[in-house]
Amino acid sequence: MGLFDYLEEKRLEAVRKRRVKEAGKIATGIALGAIGGILFAPQEGKKTREEIVEKSKEAADQAREAALDARDSVEFKAYLAGEQAKKTYNDLKEAAINKKAEFDEDVEVAKAKAEAIGDVIKSGAEDIKEDVDEAAEGVKETAKDAKEDLKDSAKDAKKDIDKSSKNIKETVKDTSKKVEKEAKKN
Numbered sequence: 001m002g003l004f005d006y007l008e009e010k011r012l013e014a015v016r017k018r019r020v021k022e023a024g025k026i027a028t029g030i031a032l033g034a035i036g037g038i039l040f041a042p043q044e045g046k047k048t049r050e051e052i053v054e055k056s057k058e059a060a061d062q063a064r065e066a067a068l069d070a071r072d073s074v075e076f077k078a079y080l081a082g083e084q085a086k087k088t089y090n091d092l093k094e095a096a097i098n099k100k101a102e103f104d105e106d107v108e109v110a111k112a113k114a115e116a117i118g119d120v121i122k123s124g125a126e127d128i129k130e131d132v133d134e135a136a137e138g139v140k141e142t143a144k145d146a147k148e149d150l151k152d153s154a155k156d157a158k159k160d161i162d163k164s165s166k167n168i169k170e171t172v173k174d175t176s177k178k179v180e181k182e183a184k185k186n
Contacts, residue, residue, distance in 0.1 A: 006084055013077055020073075024066055031059040 034055050 009080065016073065020066065020070060027059075027062050027066070031055065031062070035059075 035052060
């Protein structure tokens with residue numbers, strides 16, 4: 001039973017209460033009219049009293065019946081309200097359970113995504129580490145090659161310097177001899 005059904009039930013209940021009240025007023029009016037008719041009817045006193053007692057009993061029975069009907073109506077409406085409250089509670093409870101399950105599922109999805117992102121980052125970091133290690137090896141090899149080249153160049157330069165030094169010494173010697181020869185000539 002939805003909210004609109006519940007509101008319609010309440011409206012119908014109000015209409016029924018109004019009708020019961022009106023019926024009670026009509027029954028009371030009829031009973032009073034009957035009593036008045038009996039009181040003012042031209043009959044003997046004993047018979048009139050008997051009719052009054054009889055009509056009073058009928059009116060009391062009718063009032064008792066109306067009260068029992070009203071009680072039954074109230075009990076039925078209370079039962080319906082209780083059932084509606086139980087249904088509403090169960091609906092809310094079920095909705096809460098469903099929302100919790102959806103939330104738990106969303107949490108699991110978020111955890112899985114976070115784990116996947118972590119794995120991607122970890123994998124990327126490992127790739128970067130490998131690249132850095134490879135680059136470091138390349139730099140070591142290049143430095144080693146440069147050191148060897150520098151050593152070779154230094155040896156070659158030393159040889160060239162030694163050779164040039166010998167050539168200069170020889171040239172100086174030759175020039176010195178020429179200068180001495182010229183000096184002797186002069």
